[in-house]
Amino acid sequence: TTLQLSKRVEAVWFLIGFWGDGVDSVAAARVWDVVRKFVELDLLGATRKGEEGNELDQFWSAKFLEDMDSALPAIQRKEAFRAIDHDNNGKMSTIEYLVWKFK
Secondary structure (H helix, E strand, O other), rough: OOOOOOOOHHHHHHHHHOOOOOOOOHHHHHHHHHHHHHHHOOOOOOOOOHHHEEEHEEEEEHHHHHOOOOOOHHHHHHHHHHHHOOOOOOOEEEEHHHHHHHH
């Protein structure tokens, strides 16, 4: 992943970096919903790092996008994943998703 930090640390970095620039207290609540969902899905995956993990593989990323961005049809979810996966490692980190979501 881009930073190799835990999901929570990536979220804090994002909030600090974008506070007042499109991110406010309402958006912050959504950010923590994202972190909780990342942790939930990470615990279902092969590595099971939970809060200490920092990214989801393609399968769990697709599930995440399906759950969090259900308005996206399947083809658009695949396109979104390609756009989100900034470092092209086939995984989606919390910071990659947050930057994409709040751009």
